[in-house]
Amino acid sequence: MDRKTKINAEDGTQEMVITREFDLPLEILFKAYVEPDIIEQWMGTKVLKLESKKHGSYRFETTDAEGKVLFQANGVIHEFISNRKIIRTLEMDNAPFGVQLEFYEFEKLTNETSKLKMHVLYESSALRNHVLKTGFVQGINMAHNRLQDIVNKLK
Amino acid sequence: METRRDVFQAIADPTRRAILSLVALEAMTAGAIAGKFDSTRQTISKHIQILNECELLNQTQSGREIYYYFNPEKMEEVADWLEPFRKLWEERFNKLETIMKKAE
Numbered sequence: 535m536d537r538k539t540k541i542n543a544e545d546g547t548q549e550m551v552i553t554r555e556f557d558l559p560l561e562i563l564f565k566a567y568v569e570p571d572i573i574e575q576w577m578g579t580k581v582l583k584l585e586s587k588k589h590g591s592y593r594f595e596t597t598d599a600e601g602k603v604l605f606q607a608n609g610v611i612h613e614f615i616s617n618r619k620i621i622r623t624l625e626m627d628n629a630p631f632g633v634q635l636e637f638y639e640f641e642k643l644t645n646e647t648s649k650l651k652m653h654v655l656y657e658s659s660a661l662r663n664h665v666l667k668t669g670f671v672q673g674i675n676m677a678h679n680r681l682q683d684i685v686n687k688l689k
Numbered sequence: 690m691e692t693r694r695d696v697f698q699a700i701a702d703p704t705r706r707a708i709l710s711l712v713a714l715e716a717m718t719a720g721a722i723a724g725k726f727d728s729t730r731q732t733i734s735k736h737i738q739i740l741n742e743c744e745l746l747n748q749t750q751s752g753r754e755i756y757y758y759f760n761p762e763k764m765e766e767v768a769d770w771l772e773p774f775r776k777l778w779e780e781r782f783n784k785l786e787t788i789m790k791k792a793e
Binding site for chain 2: 538539540541543552554556557558562563565566572575576577628629650663664666667668
């Protein structure tokens with residue numbers, strides 16, 4: 535299996551680093567983090583608000599077919615440098631995971647390839663481990679979106 | 690029917706991962722979990738039973754109802770407990786790449 539996505543979370547620390555190399559030019563990769571309609575497609579969540587600028591804020595929400603809210607997350611953008619860096623907080627509503635601080639670094643590799651480093655700090659080592667062990671919590675919106683596919687396969 | 694239960698086997702199944710993602714947020718009854726899926730209650734009960742046998746779920750009784758919630762400590766047994774999390778992001782990033790390639 536292709537392991538383009540690498541993850542590192544050392545014992546006893548409260549941080550986690552994910553890196554990924556993309557077969558995409560840097561500007562195109564960055565666009566996927568800025569354009570609400572594109573974020574909606576790959577994150578599988580609705581973008582209610584996204585102010586991609588320093589001191590801007592954002593809010594994501596995922597609902598099921600009946601309109602019931604399944605997942606809500608919000609945060610503040612602390613730094614925004616096009617094609618280079620985003621620093622933001624993220625907090626899931628109604629979940630015991632606290633606020634996390636996220637550093638995204640975008641880097642050009644070649645004209646056609648780029649790299650993303652996502653560095654996340656949690657409030658404590660215990661909280662980090664809880665989130666990571668759950669594994670899918672951040673992807674709960676995605677899990678829900680995929681429920682229908684899964685269910686169809688079961689039938 | 691599986692005869693041996695382990696954490697790996699439990700998390701290998703996408704439906705069971707979806708169930709874990711639900712009960713990680715709030716304790717739920719088997720009925721409430723089944724309500725989130727279109728498949729039969731029996732199918733979901735079977736999945737809950739497997740998760741329970743692997744101790745990935747804890748349970749608490751409230752009146753006549755049994756509530757299930759996620760037990761993250763059990764994930765320690767998975768040698769590479771980061772793997773499901775990595776996989777989640779791998780899938781997301783793959784999707785991002787596919788979408789952006791089409792848009793280019």
